Amino acid sequence: MVTVTHLPGAQPDPRRWWALAALVASMLTLGFDMTILNVALPTMAGQLGADTGEQQWMADAYVVVFAALMLPAGLLGDRFGRRRMLVAGLAVFLAGSAAGALATDVPAVVAARTVMGVGAALVTPLALSVLPSLFAPDERTKAIGIVSAGSTLGLPLGPILGGWLLDHFWWGSVFLVNLPMAALGIAACVLLLPETRDPASPTVDGVSTALTATGLGTLVYAIIEAPVRGWADPLVLGTAVAGAGLIGALVLRERRAVRPMLDMTLLARRGFSFNALAATLVMFVLSGLMFVLPPYLQAVHGHDALATGVRLLPLMGGLIVAARVAQPVVARFGSRAVVSAGLTVLAFAALLGSRTTADSGYGFAALWLTAAGLGFGASIVPAMSGALGTLPADRAGSGSGLLMTLRQVGGAIGIALLGSLLAAAYRARLDTAGLARPAADAAGDSVVAAHLIAGRTHSPALASSADQAYVHGMGVALLVCGVAALAAALLAAVLLPGDPATRRVPDAPGPVMAAPTEDVRQ
Known part of the structure; x- marks a missing residue:
């Protein structure tokens, strides 16, 4: 045909x-x-x-x-x-x-x-x-x-x-x-x-599809349940081990397949694997941030939903601006330098954000959000371009599919892990002295619930404690983001190929994929 x-x-x-x-x-x-x-x-x-x-x-x-x-x-x-x-x-x-x-x-x-x-x-x-x-x-x-x-x-x-x-x-x-x-x-x-x-x-491959869905879902379940049950809980340990085992079985099955759905051999290419790792870590941080920031702006600062959306614009604006200028900078300095610099800026922004207090004004948040957006955009576009640029033409489709899948996995783990860290730190810091047990348990569920209970019980002390506990938890999550980004920056500086990206992708951090070149028309 x-x-x-x-x-x-x-x-x-x-x-x-x-x-x-x-x-x-x-x-x-x-x-x-x-x-x-x-x-x-x-x-x-x-x-x-x-x-x-x-x-x-x-x-x-x-x-x-x-x-x-x-x-x-x-x-x-x-x-x-x-x-x-x-x-x-x-x-x-x-x-x-x-x-x-x-x-x-x-x-x-x-x-x-x-x-x-x-x-x-x-x-x-x-x-x-x-x-x-x-x-x-x-x-x-x-x-x-x-x-x-x-x-x-x-x-x-x-x-x-x-x-x-x-x-x-x-x-x-x-x-x-x-x-x-x-x-x-x-x-x-x-x-x-x-x-x-x-x-x-x-x-x-139905078996590989089932292994992917169940393995990832089981692992995410363990991460989300850990703050409530504890990491030593048999259910949490069992599901974490089961999830890791299912993903391991997926890797083994795909490596042995003649025509794999997930082409794991691409990860043997240094340029592809480390650029993919950088892009995955960026999505890990971005997804986690987008989960922890709205409650901070709405519950702690008291903004309505529209005002919250507007106050997230520095993050998105920085991301889009950096993504648009990334390609010419890569052409001049090379992908390794730009990815490393972007991840370093991202680490700086996250570490700066971890210093946020309940009394910090929005100006401080806008500062580190803008820096975070710049770091995101400067790292993810050349990382994606560098990963795809290492692939031969006949592997472009499978490589781009694997890259996008890894990015989404990074986003899912980011929401689960960073959200769980925040929940555990929030519960540990929240002062519910004087509350009945049901009310105390409800206040520990989320900062939004704590504010609702504070309003019903006329307890400004509970609202203040919830604000400080949430900001503390957000700081812990941001600290983990900063350390992860800094580690990724060091790995990128040492392990990424030094040549500029040779294959241009659209200047946008969206779902860039190499389109197939062969079609059969009906």
Whole structure:
């Protein structure tokens, strides 16, 4: 069977830019959902009675499923048709969003977020893999950059949009906003996209997919439960060992497979593995920060949801600015120097942020948030570019898929681990003397719950103690972020190849992937 994208002299599809606009709308929606829920979590915690662990699951359910299913989802598109699976992914995402808007308790929200993760896992790789059927090589780089920028733009807009919705509507509106965007994407895909597939791609390995999902989910469960039960608890120890064992079994299975779904041999390439590690650690820190910051701004400082979203802009602004200027700096100084410098700036910002007190003004937070954003952007773009630049052309698809999966795993672990550290430190520092046992337990669940109880019991001392305990816990999480970033900077300086990145990727920290070059048109 002949595999082509564009034949020489073929007329480009006049509808291709409209189709691209639909794909951008879809990726923008996914970008919203990476950050929009973080602003809503304090409000949801108060109205649903969610403790810190349950808030972690509401955030992590989406990311864990996203990470576990992204690679098999891409292979399903190759096998059964990319347009078909892209429409299916948007439909699943729409259904999950509708369920989230109608949810009335924490388990329902977690279930809805899980369904949304399935849809996002289908949409993300396929939105880029259909581009070769629409655009000739001279337009394709621009198209990939535009789609990636759509997801990137959703990151800073998510908190602001979420804050505005929460100020005017109920918390379910942060899910409801996805419905028209997903519906538009479905209609545009059906009307504008050609069907393409690649029957030569590896088959979907159900066992490997199950090992990925269960291993990652079990490990995240152990990390989230540890602050409540203790690391020595048999259930926590058992699930942690089981999770590590399942992931180890996945690695062994993929290494022995003739055509692996996760190409582990790529990790033997120093340039790929250490750049991938740097990008994964950046996502670890970014996801953790986006989890711990909104309660600080809302509960401790008393800002509403919209004001919280606006106050997160220094972080996102620094990230986007640094990402835009990263490529020319890499061309001059090399990827190793830029990645190391970016991680060092990130470490400095996190360590500075760990000095925050309950009395610190927003100006101090804006300072270290801006520095953190600059560090994020300066490190993740050249790290991604450097990783992909080490791959031969025939491994670009599998390499980019593995890189994106590792990034999502880093995000899931970041929310679980940093959120758990914060919860443990918060409980240890909170003073609940004089409270009845049920009220004391509830106040220890989250800073939002503590403020609600302080209002009901007319106890300003409890509110003050909760603020100081939360800031202490946030400081512990930021200290871990700073140490991790500094260690990554040292590893990058010593172990990354010294040559500048040779393969250019779009100047955006969104889900950059190398698009396949072979398609079979239907």
